[in-house]
Amino acid sequence: MQLDDYIKAGKIASEVRELARAKDWVGKTLYEICETVESEIQSRGGKCAFPVNASLNEIAAHYTAEPNDPKILTSSDLVKIDLGVQINGYIADTAVSVSYDPQSAILVETAEEALKAAMAMVKEGIKSSEIGKTIQKTVMQYNLKPIANLSGHSLEQYTIHAGKSIPNMWSIGSFALSTKEAYACEPFVTTSRGLGFVREGKTKNIFGLVSRKKTKNENANKLVDFIWDNFNTLPFALRWITKSYEEKEARTLLEELIKNKIVRAYPVLNEANGQRVAQAEHTFIPTATGAIITTL
Ligand code: MN
Ligand code: MN
Numbered sequence: 503m504q505l506d507d508y509i510k511a512g513k514i515a516s517e518v519r520e521l522a523r524a525k526d527w528v529g530k531t532l533y534e535i536c537e538t539v540e541s542e543i544q545s546r547g548g549k550c551a552f553p554v555n556a557s558l559n560e561i562a563a564h565y566t567a568e569p570n571d572p573k574i575l576t577s578s579d580l581v582k583i584d585l586g587v588q589i590n591g592y593i594a595d596t597a598v599s600v601s602y603d604p605q606s607a608i609l610v611e612t613a614e615e616a617l618k619a620a621m622a623m624v625k626e627g628i629k630s631s632e633i634g635k636t637i638q639k640t641v642m643q644y645n646l647k648p649i650a651n652l653s654g655h656s657l658e659q660y661t662i663h664a665g666k667s668i669p670n671m672w673s674i675g676s677f678a679l680s681t682k683e684a685y686a687c688e689p690f691v692t693t694s695r696g697l698g699f700v701r702e703g704k705t706k707n708i709f710g711l712v713s714r715k716k717t718k719n720e721n722a723n724k725l726v727d728f729i730w731d732n733f734n735t736l737p738f739a740l741r742w743i744t745k746s747y748e749e750k751e752a753r754t755l756l757e758e759l760i761k762n763k764i765v766r767a768y769p770v771l772n773e774a775n776g777q778r779v780a781q782a783e784h785t786f787i788p789t790a791t792g793a794i795i796t797t798l
Contacts, residue, residue, distance in 0.1 A: 504659070505787070505794075507592035508684055512785060512796025514548040515587040515594035519797065522583045523598045532556045533571040535583070536741070543587050551586030551593045552662060553708055553739035562649060562690055562700045562779040563771045566707050569744045580606040582781045588736065591660035595686040596797035597783035608644060609691050609780035616640040616648070616670075616689035617782040624679060624687070624786060624793045631676035634669035637689045641670075647698035649690035649779065652771065657684040657785065660734050679788040684796070688783035696777030706767035709756065710737045713764045725755045726764060737768065 522539055530538075536554040543550055553566035558573075559580050567573075575581060584597035599610045616637045623636055634653075641648045654668030666677055668687050679685065692698060711729050728746065729738060743752045759765040773779050786793040 504592050507589040511587040511589040511594035514546045515596045516797045518542045519596045519598050527575045528577050532573045533567040536567040548587040551588040552737040555584040557582045559778050560773045560776045564768050565770045566739045569741050577602045580778050593657050594785045594797050597781050599780040613689050613691045613780040613782040620687045626681050626788045626790050628679050629676045630668050635672040638671040645694050647692050651699045652690045654687040681788050684787045686785045690781045692779045693777045697774035700771040701774050702769040703772045705770045708737050708768040709765050712766050722755050722758050
């Protein structure tokens with residue numbers, strides 16, 4: 503574990519998240535939001551661990567702007583800005599929900615409160631199911647629902663979801679937190695009318711390399727090399743490719759790589775009853791007495 507790099511990444515992620523929280527995004531396009539947040543990461547010497555997610559309203563996660571995405575944020579929207587910073591592959595994963603709509607404030611505040619309650623209890627040896635129980639209890643006291651099938655996760659070098667889950671509800675199957683691992687905790691909260699789980703939507707605009715096997719198409723092979731050199735196995739957006747490729751060509755080649763199972767596409771995740779969702783997230787490393795919250 504490279505503690506220094508985790509801490510450096512966390513400091514950048516935290517600064518950029520607070521900037522994203524404070525900024526008035528109304529009237530800005532989702533393209534401007536994602537690009538602005540990403541350039542703030544880069545100007546601080548960080549690399550993006552994944553495309554900045556700007557997921558609106560009932561989209562809980564996994565939406566990033568398309569190239570020149572024209573969708574404009576209005577004062578009645580709720581947007582989850584989820585960002586990742588990596589230093590030598592060591593990742594800080596953090597998120598904030600921003601809404602100017604008073605009706606969504608309770609969702610935003612409850613996600614923050616649930617995260618805070620979880621961060622107050624984490625330390626070496628604490629069971630993941632106990633964290634889920636605390637998040638669930640915090641959320642349900644406001645007659646709101648946690649999202650059952652979204653969870654926090656262990657992190658490894660160049661791997662965002664490294665296999666272990668930190669649930670947002672009490673759940674069977676549990677592991678004890680280790681001081682040798684970094685984790686992200688991310689409560690998602692929806693209304694009492696929500697079903698409390700997400701379904702995959704049709705839109706897919708986040709991608710990841712899964713194999714470097716060659717195809718017969720030399721241009722597709724070159725794109726694989728480009729992806730490997732720039733993003734490794736971490737997620738990427740089409741926006742990041744069209745800085746070097748013409749958009750139409752990039753789309754065609756990417757389609758071909760998806761068809762050949764060389765690249766995977768991640769679908770957006772929608773609240774199953776179309777209800778709004780808020781999220782808050784920190785990355786932390788447990789210690790004997792508490793945790794280093796790298797994104798605090
Ligand atoms: Mn995240
Ligand atoms: Mn995460």
